[in-house]
Amino acid sequence: xxxxxxxxxxxxxxxxxxxxxxxxxxxxxxxxxxxxxxxxxxxxxxxxxxxxxxxxxxxxxxxxxxxxxxxxxxxxxxxxxxxxxxxxxxxxxxxxxxxxxxxxxxxxxxxxxxxxxxxxxxxxxxxxxxxxxxxxxxxxxxxxxxxxx
Amino acid sequence: xxxxxxxxxxxxxxxxxxxxxxxxxxxxxxxxxxxxxxxxxxxxxxxxxxxxxxxxxxxxxxxxxxxxxxxxxxxxxxxxxxxxxxxxxxxxxxxxxxxxxxxxxxxxxxxxxxxxxxxxxxxxxxxxxxxxxxxxxxxxxxxxxxxxxxxxxxxxxxxxxxxxxxxxxxxxxxxxxxxxxxxxxxxxxxxxxxxxxxxxxxxxxxxxxxxxxxxxxxxxxxxxxxxxxxxxxxxxxxxxxxxxxxxxxxxxxxxxxxxxxxxxxxxxxxxxxxxxxxxxxxxxxxxxxxxxxxxxxxxxxxxxxxxxxxxxxxxxxxxxxxxxxxxxxxxxxxxxxxxxxxxxxxxxxxxxxxxxxxxxxxxxxxxxxxxxxxxxxxxxxxxxxxxxxxxxxxxxxxxxxxxxxxxxxxxxxxxxxxxxxxxxxxxxxxxxxxxxxxxxxxxxxxxxxxxxxxxxxxxxxxxxxxxxxxxxxxxxxxxxxxxxxxxxxxxxxxxxxxxxx
Numbered sequence: 001x002x003x004x005x006x007x008x009x010x011x012x013x014x015x016x017x018x019x020x021x022x023x024x025x026x027x028x029x030x031x032x033x034x035x036x037x038x039x040x041x042x043x044x045x046x047x048x049x050x051x052x053x054x055x056x057x058x059x060x061x062x063x064x065x066x067x068x069x070x071x072x073x074x075x076x077x078x079x080x081x082x083x084x085x086x087x088x089x090x091x092x093x094x095x096x097x098x099x100x101x102x103x104x105x106x107x108x109x110x111x112x113x114x115x116x117x118x119x120x121x122x123x124x125x126x127x128x129x130x131x132x133x134x135x136x137x138x139x140x141x142x143x144x145x146x147x148x149x
Numbered sequence: 150x151x152x153x154x155x156x157x158x159x160x161x162x163x164x165x166x167x168x169x170x171x172x173x174x175x176x177x178x179x180x181x182x183x184x185x186x187x188x189x190x191x192x193x194x195x196x197x198x199x200x201x202x203x204x205x206x207x208x209x210x211x212x213x214x215x216x217x218x219x220x221x222x223x224x225x226x227x228x229x230x231x232x233x234x235x236x237x238x239x240x241x242x243x244x245x246x247x248x249x250x251x252x253x254x255x256x257x258x259x260x261x262x263x264x265x266x267x268x269x270x271x272x273x274x275x276x277x278x279x280x281x282x283x284x285x286x287x288x289x290x291x292x293x294x295x296x297x298x299x300x301x302x303x304x305x306x307x308x309x310x311x312x313x314x315x316x317x318x319x320x321x322x323x324x325x326x327x328x329x330x331x332x333x334x335x336x337x338x339x340x341x342x343x344x345x346x347x348x349x350x351x352x353x354x355x356x357x358x359x360x361x362x363x364x365x366x367x368x369x370x371x372x373x374x375x376x377x378x379x380x381x382x383x384x385x386x387x388x389x390x391x392x393x394x395x396x397x398x399x400x401x402x403x404x405x406x407x408x409x410x411x412x413x414x415x416x417x418x419x420x421x422x423x424x425x426x427x428x429x430x431x432x433x434x435x436x437x438x439x440x441x442x443x444x445x446x447x448x449x450x451x452x453x454x455x456x457x458x459x460x461x462x463x464x465x466x467x468x469x470x471x472x473x474x475x476x477x478x479x480x481x482x483x484x485x486x487x488x489x490x491x492x493x494x495x496x497x498x499x500x501x502x503x504x505x506x507x508x509x510x511x512x513x514x515x516x517x518x519x520x521x522x523x524x525x526x527x528x529x530x531x532x533x534x535x536x537x538x539x540x541x542x543x544x545x546x547x548x549x550x551x552x553x554x555x556x557x558x559x560x561x562x563x564x565x566x567x568x569x570x571x572x573x574x575x576x577x578x579x580x581x582x583x584x585x586x587x588x589x590x591x592x593x594x595x596x597x598x599x600x601x602x603x604x605x606x607x608x609x610x611x612x613x614x615x616x617x618x619x620x621x622x623x624x625x626x627x628x629x630x631x632x633x634x635x636x637x638x639x640x641x642x643x644x645x646x647x648x649x650x
Binding site: 022027036090 | 197314317331335336337338365371372373536537539541543547551555561563564567568572602
């Protein structure tokens with residue numbers, strides 16, 4: 001719980017620092033004001049850094065207060081649900097172009113449905129997977145003219 | 150007038166009517182899903198608009214938007230779970246009505262209220278849009294920069310109690326918008342030598358990531374708890390004469406209120422509906438009934454939030470500045486389609502604008518039919534377990550992302566922003582400032598630098614015109630708004646204490 005509470009402002013501090021430091025390595029422009037492209041990112045990352053530090057102190061003040069969202073994140077299979085979705089998404093990205101839209105979508109949606117909705121409802125899962133994949137493929141590639149692999 | 154009639158004819162083309170009905174229906178369904186609102190509805194349905202002609206696409210997106218506004222109150226009334234901020238007020242009296250066995254009346258009155266609010270606001274749109282567009286022609290880069298600054302700071306300060314987080318989200322969005330090749334000088338910024346990043350991060354991917362994937366992740370937090378929620382039976386879908394007598398004036402007087410709030414930058418449906426609710430409560434002779442199923446407590450905010458959703462499209466179309474998360478998503482999609490909303494749109498493409506305005510009338514008529522006649526079907530869809538619908542939203546998000554760039558590399562980006570969106574929601578960050586900043590960020594920086602170039606680097610240009618000075622004053626005032634609210638609340642509490650003591 002506390003790790004997430006502190007992690008968020010720390011992540012924001014790191015992001016703003018990364019932007020700030022890499023702002024200085026932006027090449028100087030040959031056109032117009034050579035430093036023109038720098039002002040906006042530098043100004044913003046400094047502003048964000050200051051705010052993130054304030055945010056960190058705000059979180060430290062209320063560190064022991066309960067955040068029901070964070071609690072829910074670690075309850076039951078919530079983390080697993082998110083993790084499985086991400087893993088399936090990565091697999092989808094890897095197989096999408098080689099296996100084609102229909103097969104990879106059936107695998108992704110089917111896998112997700114079986115995990116989220118449960119194996120017991122296999123019938124619903126299968127019907128939804130196949131019906132949706134086909135309708136989406138037909139709708140996009142035939143009706144809307146989107147070219148899908 | 151001629152353009153109006155011409156637009157009316159275009160809307161009545163079968164293809165356009167078809168898209169209005171489809172958009173309204175799909176919007177209603179996504180809006181109905183607990184936890185998902187109009188921004189998500191538009192975001193996941195963006196790919197449907199590709200390959201369409203821009204006018205139809207705009208009509209479709211508009212229909213999805215106000216369809217989702219209609220749909221949002223379905224889940225508020227029946228399940229007590231609002232789809233998004235603007236549907237929260239519908240739970241105050243809508244759910245108690247359903248608990249008292251008056252779900253049918255609640256659904257009907259909220260539909261009619263939404264309809265009247267939408268129609269009245271569309272009439273307002275006709276009168277306000279053109280003058281505002283010609284006014285916006287007077288804006289130079291400095292004024293545009295200040296207007297964007299005002300919109301961003303207003304949207305942050307209106308998310309009361311989250312100001313620090315809101316500004317962090319805004320900065321993050323603006324910084325993300327700087328990634329890629331700088332439009333003015335051709336310099337690469339933050340691209341880390343990755344070719345894919347040189348064109349910048351596609352803002353629609355961020356939008357779909359936070360609003361679709363992130364929202365579904367967030368809903369996973371409660372997915373195994375919600376399924377047991379008891380839903381109210383719906384018998385008859387119509388309201389009584391008494392209901393109408395009590396609601397008609399609240400509906401009519403809150404439409405203009407919602408409309409104006411919607412036009413203002415940063416505000417929107419959530420604020421409009423809350424304002425309407427508290428106004429009606431104060432005006433009511435029986436304020437004690439509010440919260441216990443007072444029909445006007447449902448009708449007023451429903452009229453007002455729909456009017457706000459129409460009003461919000463005015464700054465979007467006339468100035469190219471979105472005032473809310475949903476209109477920001479629409480702007481993103483429009484830019485993808487090659488439409489550049491702004492004052493010139495009214496000059497260059499009046500046909501499109503007037504067709505769109507007319508489509509709002511037809512769309513609201515379609516939606517009242519969908520929501521009254523098909524209520525049985527809609528409630529059945531609400532019965533469809535979230536566990537089936539969320540995976541479908543996820544896959545739609547992926548397909549949508551692919552159609553943007555035909556590259557699976559963006560799938561990783563989508564997941565990344567889904568996770569970022571999740572943690573922002575968990576830590577109670579407002580999402581709208583991030584999304585708005587990513588979309589207007591590029592223009593904002595270019596206008597800022599163009600203004601400075603024109604003035605040879607002098608900041609005086611930002612104080613040069615009456616418009617600029619007004620914008621600056623309003624921006625500064627908007628920053629003090631949360632403080633003002635705090636002081637007012639404190640004063641109220643002190644007075645209450647004084648009375649009880």
